[in-house]
Amino acid sequence: MTDVYHSSDSPAGAYPGPAPAARRNGLAVAALVTGIASLLLLWLWFVGIPLALVAIGLGIAALRKARGGAGGRGMAISGLVLGAVTVVIAGILVVVGVSILNSDEGKDLRSCLNNAQTEQDKQDCANRFNDDINS
Numbered sequence: 001m002t003d004v005y006h007s008s009d010s011p012a013g014a015y016p017g018p019a020p021a022a023r024r025n026g027l028a029v030a031a032l033v034t035g036i037a038s039l040l041l042l043w044l045w046f047v048g049i050p051l052a053l054v055a056i057g058l059g060i061a062a063l064r065k066a067r068g069g070a071g072g073r074g075m076a077i078s079g080l081v082l083g084a085v086t087v088v089i090a091g092i093l094v095v096v097g098v099s100i101l102n103s104d105e106g107k108d109l110r111s112c113l114n115n116a117q118t119e120q121d122k123q124d125c126a127n128r129f130n131d132d133i134n135s
Contacts, residue, residue: 024070024071024072025062025065025066025070025071025072025075025076027058027061027062027065027072027076028058028059028062028065028066028070028071028072028073028074028075028076028079029072029075030058030062030079031055031058031059031061031062031075031076031078031079031080031083032055032075032076032078032079032082033079034051034052034054034055034058034079034083035051035052035055035059035078035079035080035081035082035083035086036079036082037051037055038051038052038054038055038082038083038086039052039082039085039086039089042086042089042090045090048086048090049086049087049090051083051086052082052083052084052086052087052090053083053087054083055079055080055082055083055086056080056083056084056087058076058079059076059077059079059080059081059083060080062075062076062079063076063077063080100133105129105132105133106129108128108129108132109125109126109128109129112124112125112128112129113125
């Protein structure tokens with residue numbers, strides 16, 4: 001009877017050695033971590049957007065390294081996609097913000113804030129702006 005772990009040319013009780021360890025791709029891990037962090041920290045635009053750009057760069061470098069035999073292709077793609085999604089969301093938010101500020105309500109807000117003398121006047125401007133936007 002043959003045993004899966006014993007070959008006919010190996011002594012009894014000998015088992016094959018462990019499978020060789022896959023090469024690690026630290027760039028892929030870094031791309032994934034920075035991609036996740038960029039999406040989570042997008043509300044801090046001065047942190048989220050640079051992290052997204054770093055994630056994209058690391059993802060591209062990790063994919064090149066994975067093509068050479070290192071593992072981590074999935075993590076590299078995930079980091080690259082998360083970085084790209086963060087950049088797209090940031091772009092949408094910028095477009096929406098600029099369009100709101102260039103609207104009539106936004107122009108009224110800027111004019112009101114320029115003429116405001118006290119903090120209470122500025123707060124009143126903000127309240128009026130919110131009322132205009134919500135109605």
